[in-house]
Amino acid sequence: MLFPTLSFxxxxxxxxALAWGAKASNEWRKIILLVASWYFYxxxxxxxxxxxxxxxxxxxxxxxxxxxxxxxxxxxxxxxxIGIVINLSILAFFKYYGFFMEQVEHLLHSLGWERDxxxxxVVLPVGISFFTFQGMSYVIDIYRKxxxxxxxLDMVLLMSFFPHLVAGPIVRASHLIPQFxxxxxxxxxxxxxxxxxxxxxxxxxxxxxxxxxxxLVDQTFFDPAAQSSPDLIAGAYGYAVQIYCDFSxxxxxxxxxxxxxxxxxxxxFNQPYRANSLQDFWRRWHISLSSWLRDYLYVSxxxxxxxxxxxxxxxxxxxxxxxxxxxxxxxxxxxxxxxxSVLAIERLWREFRPKDWKPLPNLLGIIITFHIVLLxxxxxxxxxxxxALAFIGGIFTAGGSxxxxxxxxxxxxxxxxxFHYAPPYTMQRVAMKLRTxxxxxxxxxxxxxxxxxxxMRPEGVAPFIYYQx
Amino acid sequence: MAxxxxxxxxxxxxxxAARKPSPKRTAEAAETLPxxxxxxxxxxxxxxxxxxIEAVPVEAQPLPDALGLTHTxxxxxxxxxxxxxxxxGLKWTTTVMAVTALFLLVFNATALRGWAYxxxxxxxxxxxxxxxxxxxxxxxxxxxNKPVDALHHWWRGNMNLRFPGQEAAAPDVRLENDQPxx
Numbered sequence: 001m002l003f004p005t006l007s008f009x010x011x012x013x014x015x016x017a018l019a020w021g022a023k024a025s026n027e028w029r030k031i032i033l034l035v036a037s038w039y040f041y042x043x044x045x046x047x048x049x050x051x052x053x054x055x056x057x058x059x060x061x062x063x064x065x066x067x068x069x070x071x072x073x074x075x076x077x078x079x080x081x082i083g084i085v086i087n088l089s090i091l092a093f094f095k096y097y098g099f100f101m102e103q104v105e106h107l108l109h110s111l112g113w114e115r116d117x118x119x120x121x122v123v124l125p126v127g128i129s130f131f132t133f134q135g136m137s138y139v140i141d142i143y144r145k146x147x148x149x150x151x152x153l154d155m156v157l158l159m160s161f162f163p164h165l166v167a168g169p170i171v172r173a174s175h176l177i178p179q180f181x182x183x184x185x186x187x188x189x190x191x192x193x194x195x196x197x198x199x200x201x202x203x204x205x206x207x208x209x210x211x212x213x214x215x216l217v218d219q220t221f222f223d224p225a226a227q228s229s230p231d232l233i234a235g236a237y238g239y240a241v242q243i244y245c246d247f248s249x250x251x252x253x254x255x256x257x258x259x260x261x262x263x264x265x266x267x268x269f270n271q272p273y274r275a276n277s278l279q280d281f282w283r284r285w286h287i288s289l290s291s292w293l294r295d296y297l298y299v300s301x302x303x304x305x306x307x308x309x310x311x312x313x314x315x316x317x318x319x320x321x322x323x324x325x326x327x328x329x330x331x332x333x334x335x336x337x338x339x340x341s342v343l344a345i346e347r348l349w350r351e352f353r354p355k356d357w358k359p360l361p362n363l364l365g366i367i368i369t370f371h372i373v374l375l376x377x378x379x380x381x382x383x384x385x386x387x388a389l390a391f392i393g394g395i396f397t398a399g400g401s402x403x404x405x406x407x408x409x410x411x412x413x414x415x416x417x418x419f420h421y422a423p424p425y426t427m428q429r430v431a432m433k434l435r436t437x438x439x440x441x442x443x444x445x446x447x448x449x450x451x452x453x454x455x456m457r458p459e460g461v462a463p464f465i466y467y468q469x
Numbered sequence: 470m471a472x473x474x475x476x477x478x479x480x481x482x483x484x485x486a487a488r489k490p491s492p493k494r495t496a497e498a499a500e501t502l503p504x505x506x507x508x509x510x511x512x513x514x515x516x517x518x519x520x521x522i523e524a525v526p527v528e529a530q531p532l533p534d535a536l537g538l539t540h541t542x543x544x545x546x547x548x549x550x551x552x553x554x555x556x557x558g559l560k561w562t563t564t565v566m567a568v569t570a571l572f573l574l575v576f577n578a579t580a581l582r583g584w585a586y587x588x589x590x591x592x593x594x595x596x597x598x599x600x601x602x603x604x605x606x607x608x609x610x611x612x613x614n615k616p617v618d619a620l621h622h623w624w625r626g627n628m629n630l631r632f633p634g635q636e637a638a639a640p641d642v643r644l645e646n647d648q649p650x651x
Contacts, residue, residue, distance in 0.1 A: 006584040013570065020559055188554050189547040191562035197544065211628065255544050260562060264543035407630045432547055435554060439561045443568025450569065451577055455620040
């Protein structure tokens with residue numbers, strides 16, 4: 001069940017009515033939201049609803065054991081390690097088993113072993129990386145005493161809550177559990193911002209991301225060797241715009257839907273392509289993941305507390321694992337390595353830059369950063385390492401004229417880039433205006449906006465890119 | 470109401486760098502807040518996200534910081550308006566959603582019909598298809614689908630524009646599918 005579909009719209013209207021209809025009892029309200037979330041998840045594959053529930057119960061149980069072991073540091077740590085190992089084992093089995101076995105097979109073949117290994121085909125549950133990380137953050141926060149222990153219902157709902165379930169943002173227990181403690185209040189401001197985010201997300205996904213994907217990006221990345229240089233260049237820029245419009249659209253809609261149910265989700269994007277360094281980029285792109293990696297991985301690896309060498313190792317390891325979090329593929333490893341090494345270089349440059357050298361002009365920093373990110377996206381999107389190299393090589397050597405990129409697709413790339421340079425707080429200003437308006441007028445305006453988007457969108461709705469992670 | 474000016478804290482308990490307010494934001498704040506402000510009062514570092522949210526005075530609710538987002542702020546946090554709004558958020562939102570749904574039901578029967586045809590064929594879905602067909606015919610009969618169709622044709626025409634020397638666009642799949650029985 002995809003957000004920008006009529007099926008989901010009808011589902012949400014029903015859940016909205018039931019949830020607010022049950023506001024007299026917070027517990028029943030949460031049970032309704034929980035069952036709705038399981039139904040939502042079961043629409044992909046009912047088998048994995050059990051995995052979702054088991055994961056929630058497991059993390060709740062481990063957290064209880066950590067709390068009960070208070071005063072016995074060794075036992076607490078043991079439970080923490082057990083909790084993390086189980087979470088990572090679940091993730092590893094579903095996400096990395098196939099990749100690992102393929103690597104073993106390649107290795108055996110290179111050593112002269114002629115027979116093929118039996119490799120089980122494992123179906124990847126949608127959103128497993130998101131809910132596993134969420135569960136781990138809860139267990140670690142309990143160990144670090146950063147959050148209070150949650151009830152079983154709250155914990156399972158935290159991990160299953162349908163707006164963020166399949167593609168984030170990664171909402172931590174410390175953010176959402178306190179909100180589950182009482183029936184939330186829906187203010188006009190919250191609702192107006194929620195509606196504005198949903199409508200804006202719909203526009204970005206259904207028009208910009210979908211048109212760029214079907215008209216340009218999918219074709220250029222499918223067979224880069226057959227494309228001309230202008231098409232490959234447009235394809236690379238197009239993908240940068242597509243992935244932003246796709247992923248940020250999901251986040252916008254998730255935040256908006258949660259807001260209409262009375263819950264506040266954190267930011268996940270902040271005009272990332274206006275970043276003037278890669279460090280700045282990671283403060284603006286997929287913020288809930290980057291802050292997760294910072295707080296639970298980078299800091300645990302020593303962060304900046306043990307000198308420059310250790311810091312660079314921590315940065316590199318964090319980004320390599322961040323790359324692998326996206327999927328089991330060497331291309332994601334390369335993507336992570338690129339980001340990790342540039343982050344380390346930036347840090348070293350800040351440390352050792354001669355004092356009489358001026359910093360890079362802001363605009364130059366933005367341009368360089370964007371193109372490093374763009375290079376990373378080619379590896380991120382390409383089917384294989386060879387395909388990525390063919391894509392990059394083709395940009396410089398293929399020649400020819402544009403056959404795929406059209407005037408409107410080019411315009412969409414430009415429009416998609418301008419989102420990053422729009423005045424800050426634009427959406428908030430729209431919402432602040434909306435909340436003062438008559439409800440009927442706002443309803444007509446939202447209806448008209450959705451009608452226009454629906455008239456303009458191409459046939460069908462492709463799944464969000466981040467569903468595969 | 471006396472305004473508290475927070476020095477702010479992140480979720481990690483660190484003080485963020487002091488930021489000079491832009492003249493525009495200062496002017497906006499002046500519209501909504503009394504100018505005889507007391508000196509800033511520091512707020513103790515919160516332990517939980519909820520405490521942090523509640524510790525920030527309403528008028529200083531964080532909008533996204535252009536220099537970096539605070540750990541717990543949410544895009545749906547808006548500053549309180551100068552003139553308080555009625556506490557009718559749920560009623561207001563429900564009305565908005567009802568009007569939106571009604572508007573789309575009237576002007577976008579094509580989408581409803583398309584959705585009905587995608588349902589798994591059962592006796593129930595056959596009734597849904599029949600009802601949606603009837604509704605589509607009714608709205609189309611009085612021309613309510615014309616604005617969407619016109620916009621769709623215009624937009625697809627633009628999308629089909631090509632640079633000189635490029636091949637012509639393929640036929641529009643959606644328009645073909647949208648034909649009755651398609």
